[in-house]
Amino acid sequence: MPDIITDPHAHLGHIAQRLGIAAVKTVLDLYEESSEAFILDIGTKPGDLKERRLSFGGYRCVKFSAGLWPGRESFAKPRASLAYLEEDLQSGDCVALGECGLDYHHMEALPDQQKAIFRSQALLAIEYRLPLIVHSRDAYMDTLEIVAETALYTPVVIHCFGYGPKEGEKFLSAGCHLSFAGNISYKNAGPLREAFRLCPMDRVLCETDAPYMNSMPHRGKASTSLDLSRTVDVGAELKGIRSEDLSRQTSLNAQRLFGLKTPRASV
């Protein structure tokens, strides 16, 4: 029986595309039984909440975010995309805004366009009092500039953190949380592991980004939230603590950030 740990970043619909809907339901049934762990299903495209809610809204363990990933779909009609997003936020069904941010690796729009839509979403997160879940790839300086302003008003999570200790320290001093995925287990990830080591316990999260970023030894294979325990094991070793102590702390951090509550929550 795999460990059932709160996963603050997964794409359930994308997992279903890769592994089939039955595989997702098996995972969700296990989480449902655990009665205290959650999966945060992350939005990426304009208006995608409706379908995700239809597929997974019946599960107590599933919570939703909505956001515009820095990709073509979001940039084609920015104003319409933002209007769709605001509709999703108004539904009251989202515990976070994201993922959104800057991707200068895939570069599906010019940096100025990316920054404009990212800033608009950061403002929406403040307006709707939601934590902001940020994607940042090869865009450290520009991301820092925007999140440093945002984190003054609402919590910010740098998801699938992919930079080194220096960048980690800057994001932390700006007040951000850092969320680490399976890539902390990769061979060439020394600087990333260093960033993990220095991240204070009350600001660290562990996520899968499933079906992506599977940890070793399953790198390249589609992941689910059940793969999270191997990432936690690597993190615990880096911190010199037991895996169950790290997972308890990261789950608490996620609960606090996203307001996750269980019907049997302790008093």
Ligand SMILES: [Zn+2]
């Ligand atoms: Zn993601």
